[in-house]
Amino acid sequence: MTKDLFGKALLDYQNGKYSEDIITSTNISDEDTLPLPYLFRKYTEMPKLEQKALQLSKGHILDVGCGAASHALWLQEKGLNVKAIDNSKGAIEVALKRGIINAKRIPLLEETETFDTILLLMNGTGIFQELSQVSTYLKHLKSLLKSEGQILIDSSDISYMYEDEDGGMWLDLNQGYPGELDYFLSYKGEKEAPMKWLYLDFETLKTACLTVGLKCEKIMDGAHFDYLAKLY
Numbered sequence: 070m071t072k073d074l075f076g077k078a079l080l081d082y083q084n085g086k087y088s089e090d091i092i093t094s095t096n097i098s099d100e101d102t103l104p105l106p107y108l109f110r111k112y113t114e115m116p117k118l119e120q121k122a123l124q125l126s127k128g129h130i131l132d133v134g135c136g137a138a139s140h141a142l143w144l145q146e147k148g149l150n151v152k153a154i155d156n157s158k159g160a161i162e163v164a165l166k167r168g169i170i171n172a173k174r175i176p177l178l179e180e181t182e183t184f185d186t187i188l189l190l191m192n193g194t195g196i197f198q199e200l201s202q203v204s205t206y207l208k209h210l211k212s213l214l215k216s217e218g219q220i221l222i223d224s225s226d227i228s229y230m231y232e233d234e235d236g237g238m239w240l241d242l243n244q245g246y247p248g249e250l251d252y253f254l255s256y257k258g259e260k261e262a263p264m265k266w267l268y269l270d271f272e273t274l275k276t277a278c279l280t281v282g283l284k285c286e287k288i289m290d291g292a293h294f295d296y297l298a299k300l301y
């Protein structure tokens with residue numbers, strides 16, 4: 070059972086009670102902080118990949134896993150028609166408090182409306198959780214597309230995380246796909262239930278798209294093994 074610590078942290082920040090950042094770690098990496106202000110970033114503070122995705126967004130737009138809804142907010146301020154969804158109760162409360170007109174607590178697989186643009190940003194493939202679920206999520210996303218619609222999603226090839234200082238790899242190929250991580254989050258001394266979080270390299274995403282009848286095109290590379298893709 071999730072405690073929605075992510076949502077709690079967003080709410081604290083929104084309500085002027087910011088005192089600590091979220092702490093994350095994974096089965097292959099040590100503790101790291103996720104600064105709360107970053108989740109409330111302005112357009113100029115966003116990575117180029119995200120700016121590009123916003124520039125390409127048109128028509129009826131869905132922001133999936135919106136978090137504090139920074140992307141949805143920019144689009145709404147530009148006069149675009151955007152719906153923001155998240156499965157975190159706290160995130161949706163924050164999105165509404167920030168002025169998002171259409172924000173709903175809906176897990177992606179329960180969304181049923183159709184859209185011209187679907188955004189999944191800040192490692193959008195994370196929501197798929199593990200490789201075995203990718204086709205389920207992609208098929209569902211495809212069913213939410215209007216004709217000529219597009220999915221804009223970012224992720225990274227994280228094989229660099231398995232390199233040691235000499236450039237050697239310690240990747241154990243018997244352990245499955247290297248982008249499948251166990252993700253741990255804590256906030257103000259409380260620990261969230263462990264989650265699965267998936268990073269997909271571009272070629273693996275492209276192959277998965279082909280099997281469900283989606284085309285997959287790389288729009289741009291990011292600064293650190295990351296990329297933005299368009300599925301249609």
Ligand SMILES: C[S@@+](CC[C@H](N)C(=O)[O-])C[C@H]1O[C@@H](n2cnc3c(N)ncnc32)[C@H](O)[C@@H]1O
Nearest residue numbers: 108134135136155156157160176177190191196
């Ligand atoms: C890394 S955060 C990204 C937040 C936001 N897109 C951003 O760029 O700041 C991932 C978000 O996805 C949400 N999420 C995870 N699984 C989801 C699902 N199945 N359906 C909807 N939202 C989900 C989480 O609650 C979290 O808010």
